[in-house]
Amino acid sequence: MDRFAFYPGCVAKGSCPELYESVTLVMGLMGMGIEELEDVGCTGAGVLSAEVSDPINARTLAKAERLGLPVMTICSTCQGIIGAAALRLQDPEYRSYINREFLAEEGLEYQGTTEVKHFLWVLVEDFGIDQVRGMVQRPLEGISISPFYGCYLRRPADVIERPERKKYIETVTEALGATNVDISGKGKCCGFPTLMINEPNSLAMTAKHTGEAQDKGADAMVVPCPLCHLELDGEQEQAASAANRTIEMPILHLPQMVGLAFGVSPKELGLGRHFVTTSKVIAKLELAEAATAT
Amino acid sequence: MELTLNVRRRGGGALEPGLQAYQIEVTPETSVFDALVKAREEQDGSLAFRGNCSVGFCGDCTLMVNGKQVVSCLVTVGKVQKDNEIRIEPIKYATVTKDVMHDVNQFLWDKANSLSAGIVSNSTAAATEEELRPVRTAMRCTMCGLCDDGCTVIDVNTEFKGPAALTRIFRYVFDPRDTRHVERAVEVGEINGIWDCVHCWEASEHCPVGIDPTHRIMELRDRSVRLGVKSGRGNRSAARHYDAFERSVEKSGWLDERALAIQSSGGLIRGGLKMLPTGLKALRRGKATLMPHPKRPGAAQIAKLFERYRQVTGTRH
Numbered sequence: 001m002d003r004f005a006f007y008p009g010c011v012a013k014g015s016c017p018e019l020y021e022s023v024t025l026v027m028g029l030m031g032m033g034i035e036e037l038e039d040v041g042c043t044g045a046g047v048l049s050a051e052v053s054d055p056i057n058a059r060t061l062a063k064a065e066r067l068g069l070p071v072m073t074i075c076s077t078c079q080g081i082i083g084a085a086a087l088r089l090q091d092p093e094y095r096s097y098i099n100r101e102f103l104a105e106e107g108l109e110y111q112g113t114t115e116v117k118h119f120l121w122v123l124v125e126d127f128g129i130d131q132v133r134g135m136v137q138r139p140l141e142g143i144s145i146s147p148f149y150g151c152y153l154r155r156p157a158d159v160i161e162r163p164e165r166k167k168y169i170e171t172v173t174e175a176l177g178a179t180n181v182d183i184s185g186k187g188k189c190c191g192f193p194t195l196m197i198n199e200p201n202s203l204a205m206t207a208k209h210t211g212e213a214q215d216k217g218a219d220a221m222v223v224p225c226p227l228c229h230l231e232l233d234g235e236q237e238q239a240a241s242a243a244n245r246t247i248e249m250p251i252l253h254l255p256q257m258v259g260l261a262f263g264v265s266p267k268e269l270g271l272g273r274h275f276v277t278t279s280k281v282i283a284k285l286e287l288a289e290a291a292t293a294t
Numbered sequence: 295m296e297l298t299l300n301v302r303r304r305g306g307g308a309l310e311p312g313l314q315a316y317q318i319e320v321t322p323e324t325s326v327f328d329a330l331v332k333a334r335e336e337q338d339g340s341l342a343f344r345g346n347c348s349v350g351f352c353g354d355c356t357l358m359v360n361g362k363q364v365v366s367c368l369v370t371v372g373k374v375q376k377d378n379e380i381r382i383e384p385i386k387y388a389t390v391t392k393d394v395m396h397d398v399n400q401f402l403w404d405k406a407n408s409l410s411a412g413i414v415s416n417s418t419a420a421a422t423e424e425e426l427r428p429v430r431t432a433m434r435c436t437m438c439g440l441c442d443d444g445c446t447v448i449d450v451n452t453e454f455k456g457p458a459a460l461t462r463i464f465r466y467v468f469d470p471r472d473t474r475h476v477e478r479a480v481e482v483g484e485i486n487g488i489w490d491c492v493h494c495w496e497a498s499e500h501c502p503v504g505i506d507p508t509h510r511i512m513e514l515r516d517r518s519v520r521l522g523v524k525s526g527r528g529n530r531s532a533a534r535h536y537d538a539f540e541r542s543v544e545k546s547g548w549l550d551e552r553a554l555a556i557q558s559s560g561g562l563i564r565g566g567l568k569m570l571p572t573g574l575k576a577l578r579r580g581k582a583t584l585m586p587h588p589k590r591p592g593a594a595q596i597a598k599l600f601e602r603y604r605q606v607t608g609t610r611h
Contacts, residue, residue, distance in 0.1 A: 017580065041592060042543045042548045042589070049516040049519045049520070052600060105602075106595055106598075125360070131564060152497075156495045189494040193492040194492050196531065196555070197489055197529075197558075198485065198531075208450065
């Protein structure tokens with residue numbers, strides 16, 4: 001598939017504009033078409049009751065179905081929530097209830113056919129990892145990247161569907177020439193869901209992950225979710241302070257990392273927008289590039 | 295087969311902490327728990343570990359086997375051995391009393407018993423099988439604690455009630471015979487209860503009997519919202535966060551992150567002051583704007599879905 005109904009989610013259109021910009025840029029470079037879903041709602045992000053978020057997500061799925069396109073997400077949380085809703089809506093009885101009670105009024109009916117895929121999955125499964133490798137202009141050689149999946153791209157198993165998807169970030173980083181740095185919490189929660197409810201828990205999670213990545217020598221972490229980015233980048237200073245230690249770990253959005261390897265400038269990828277400076281990792285990359293050129 | 299059990303030992307007076315090797319003769323079908331029993335009976339009566347029924351019913355023999363948490367009587371040595379060796383350690387988040395034996399009260403039962411259990415009913419009327427179906431799933435829990443030992447929140451805060459204790463309360467909140475649903479929603483809605491769960495699905499992945507505890511906690515939250523209880527009385531931040539989130543999506547179709555942060559943090563003055571440094575930094579980096587939050591094109595239709603949801607489910611607003 002080379003064309004998708006694009007569901008950017010709230011944060012990429014809000015406080016992580018660099019994610020929106022970098023993913024549209026990279027999809028364009030790959031020649032993959034995206035048609036943005038404009039008149040759809042927030043997934044509920046696991047905050048809202050599924051009793052109201054399922055109808056909202058069924059509406060999104062129905063709109064993509066009308067376009068005859070699979071949905072592409074760029075946020076693990078959006079992926080997890082719409083993916084789980086899509087799975088529940090495979091049950092004909094439940095789907096019929098949602099269609100009858102919620103969607104019929106707008107003249108919509110969801111048939112249960114829309115596939116929902118995260119950009120990471122699109123990159124590996126639809127574009128293809130050999131094609132990714134073939135587009136590398138600036139190999140990330142000598143750069144150590146710590147993949148951080150967070151929760152929703154690794155669990156639950158029935159929503160993820162394919163177990164090999166649990167290793168896709170490593171597959172991509174290797175294809176781009178980087179070295180993977182494995183941390184114990186790469187599939188755990190970043191802390192964001194509880195930031196507004198139990199801040200000490202949230203910051204402890206952030207300090208643990210970013211601190212471990214730093215201790216293991218990573219130049220940067222890469223995340224497929226803007227909520228993880230808001231937490232690991234935006235709350236890193238507070239987390240380090242709460243943990244009484246020094247942490248300075250740049251956090252890259254997945255399409256920013258891909259874009260860097262594809263030769264896009266750091267500025268175009270919005271790397272100057274982060275709270276934790278990305279200058280060291282950019283300098284290291286440019287140094288490696290200059291060394292290769294000479 | 296000849297098997298080496300490398301068992302983590304600590305406590306018990308003069309014993310040096312570390313791995314101790316026991317060579318035993320077993321069949322590949324022998325459970326890890328039975329292998330430990332054999333080592334204790336034949337070689338070392340001082341070896342301490344938990345266990346009781348040996349058939350997966352009591353949930354007592356939870357251990358870390360080759361770095362993975364398991365109910366040790368449900369796992370055969372043939373499946374987990376590597377080069378005829380198995381490493382046995384205590385689970386991660388429990389206090390170890392000796393060797394691989396943990397304090398199960400501190401780990402599980404003290405938390406479970408801190409929440410009111412048992413159906414309180416005013417009637418002798420029976421529930422139907424259909425009504426009890428969700429409850430029956432949760433009743434399969436053996437309190438083995440694997441979900442708690444995989445929990446992302448317990449990893450940073452052992453005071454969190456945890457999926458085992460919260461799944462236990464699910465049984466009463468979803469039982470139509472019980473008359474204390476609202477009170478229970480308030481109780482599990484306090485700090486360290488259901489609203490502190492980060493829905494990472496680790497608990498579901500760890501559960502050996504397919505209860506899917508994360509899902510049960512999410513359903514507990516959904517039911518609490520339906521009952522009009524969005525937090526406990528001492529945990530108002532959870533309710534503020536839910537209300538701010540709902541208000542934003544209902545009003546504009548999507549998330550107003552600025553309003554959410556301020557309202558969740560306590561309103562314009564308290565929340566505004568708290569969020570000010572982050573807000574200014576975000577403004578400087580082009581991650582925030584002073585412009586009003588725009589509505590999505592489909593906002594009016596999304597608002598209708600909220601209205602309909604309250605009608606259909608009877609959710610209190």
